[in-house]
Amino acid sequence: MSEQVDPLLDRIGNWLARRLQTTSSGYEPYTPSDPETLRTVMKPGDILLVDGNQYISKVIKYLTNSTWSHAAIYVSGIPGRKTPDGEDHVLIEVNLGEGCVSKPLSKYTTYNTRICRPVGLSGPDRLAVVRYMTDRLGLKYDLKNIFDMLRYFIPIPLPQRLRRRAIAFGSGDPTRAICSTLIAEAFQSVGYPILPSIEQDQRHDPAARRARREIYHIRHHSLFAPRDFDLSPFFAIVKPTLERGFDYKGITWHQPDVAETDDEETAKEADAGSIGSDGSAEPAA
Numbered sequence: 001m002s003e004q005v006d007p008l009l010d011r012i013g014n015w016l017a018r019r020l021q022t023t024s025s026g027y028e029p030y031t032p033s034d035p036e037t038l039r040t041v042m043k044p045g046d047i048l049l050v051d052g053n054q055y056i057s058k059v060i061k062y063l064t065n066s067t068w069s070h071a072a073i074y075v076s077g078i079p080g081r082k083t084p085d086g087e088d089h090v091l092i093e094v095n096l097g098e099g100c101v102s103k104p105l106s107k108y109t110t111y112n113t114r115i116c117r118p119v120g121l122s123g124p125d126r127l128a129v130v131r132y133m134t135d136r137l138g139l140k141y142d143l144k145n146i147f148d149m150l151r152y153f154i155p156i157p158l159p160q161r162l163r164r165r166a167i168a169f170g171s172g173d174p175t176r177a178i179c180s181t182l183i184a185e186a187f188q189s190v191g192y193p194i195l196p197s198i199e200q201d202q203r204h205d206p207a208a209r210r211a212r213r214e215i216y217h218i219r220h221h222s223l224f225a226p227r228d229f230d231l232s233p234f235f236a237i238v239k240p241t242l243e244r245g246f247d248y249k250g251i252t253w254h255q256p257d258v259a260e261t262d263d264e265e266t267a268k269e270a271d272a273g274s275i276g277s278d279g280s281a282e283p284a285a
Contacts, residue, residue: 045126048114049113116229
């Protein structure tokens, strides 16, 4: 019976995946990523957080109250995996509808990104984390998890304390994986922490106790959100512009010429003249 049900759920999940991968219009990154700059800064084991523009990205950002909707791990290179243009595949990630795949850095050229680096991770453990991810290339995406999350795609506001619980669902099938879970498991396999161990709050603040229990719950279900790498006290935020050396004195600021200044003044005068003393619109004199 389960053999008949699973293919049906997969078909439903694939249909949902196509719908959820619809991109949002009007997305514009504040600081677009430069693949060459990222390549010179990133190290194996670094996490690349991404501010996605798909419908599911909005859902994840809402449920986790975060800017980041996706996470990939940098592995430096995978033998035999390149783009048609010859660019190396250096990221491993779990994508909706694809599963665990490798991608080039150029994929995220037009997105806001953030690098999170595990501090103090030893060389052998760094290699073990990378090997853990490369060994799992080809795993399926947990489409049953998407089916579970469908109830939360209805635009009904959820209290903030319940949002993270809303993503704590999954089939538990070891042949499948979801977003940040596989990366979290890779670090757990070498005993590297992502979020600190939080003891039971003894204060009399119910809201604080709920928040602490919520983080504890998510961690023990091995369902980490991209935001957790950003919040972790064990991952450093790496900014490429600073790593490569930053001198603010070297910035060339735009200096408007006389013509631009005159045009701006003329526009301001025109706007001022279009509003009468009584607040009604009237032509400028």
